[in-house]
Amino acid sequence: MGWVGRWGTATPTPMLTETLLTLTQILASTYPVGAFAYSHGLERLATDGTITPDRLGDWLTDVLDHGAGRADAILLALAATTDAATDLNDYALALAPTRERRQETLHQGAAFAATTRAVWGIDVADMAYPVAVGRAARLLDLPSEPVTAVWLQGVAANLIQCALRLMPLGQTAGQRILHDLTPLIGRIAAEAQHAALDDIGSAAFVTDIGSMRHETQYSRIFRS
Numbered sequence: 001m002g003w004v005g006r007w008g009t010a011t012p013t014p015m016l017t018e019t020l021l022t023l024t025q026i027l028a029s030t031y032p033v034g035a036f037a038y039s040h041g042l043e044r045l046a047t048d049g050t051i052t053p054d055r056l057g058d059w060l061t062d063v064l065d066h067g068a069g070r071a072d073a074i075l076l077a078l079a080a081t082t083d084a085a086t087d088l089n090d091y092a093l094a095l096a097p098t099r100e101r102r103q104e105t106l107h108q109g110a111a112f113a114a115t116t117r118a119v120w121g122i123d124v125a126d127m128a129y130p131v132a133v134g135r136a137a138r139l140l141d142l143p144s145e146p147v148t149a150v151w152l153q154g155v156a157a158n159l160i161q162c163a164l165r166l167m168p169l170g171q172t173a174g175q176r177i178l179h180d181l182t183p184l185i186g187r188i189a190a191e192a193q194h195a196a197l198d199d200i201g202s203a204a205f206v207t208d209i210g211s212m213r214h215e216t217q218y219s220r221i222f223r224s
Contacts, residue, residue, distance in 0.1 A: 024150070029154065029158070031115065033129070034111050037223045039224055041207050042222075043224075044210040053168060057177045065184060067208075069188060071201070071202055072129070073130070075088055075130045076131070077193050077195065089127040098212050113132045123139070133147065133151055145193050149186060157178055
């Protein structure tokens, strides 16, 4: 079965209810991966005044389109459509620009894998988060593109939740930012389905530097 429509299609094929519910369950904010503990370097950037409420949307756009968002989407899609999860995991860890970002993807991936093994009884090893999600999607026969899109939306939503704790940003403003990211998320998810490892690259230098500086930040509430 197809999924609930690719952006721009006029007659989407309905997704099986069980498939849809499984997809939304494993990518729900309540799934115990501990994402709330990681800010992807945003805490340092907010503390320094580099990222403010009026700049948050642009920063999220950069993270998704030029940073870990696109790279992880490609890794997830490849893990969902091939059996090269081990090699993809090694590649994902090599891409981590800082110690905290490496821990971020490893710890969330291990938590995701542990819960998914316990609930569905499938063999998902402890791996980098996007690779673990892609591997689970393959084993559960979930469609790669919607999994990638909902996962990207979850990444953005978690960072917006971090921003709510770090700066004067209201809930409605945060949801407006997330809504405005919808076309971008859809495009990245679609492009990831036809991408290869050679298409991965990153130019989110401000975010990487913020993550590096966060490692020595004295007072903090997030682990990255």
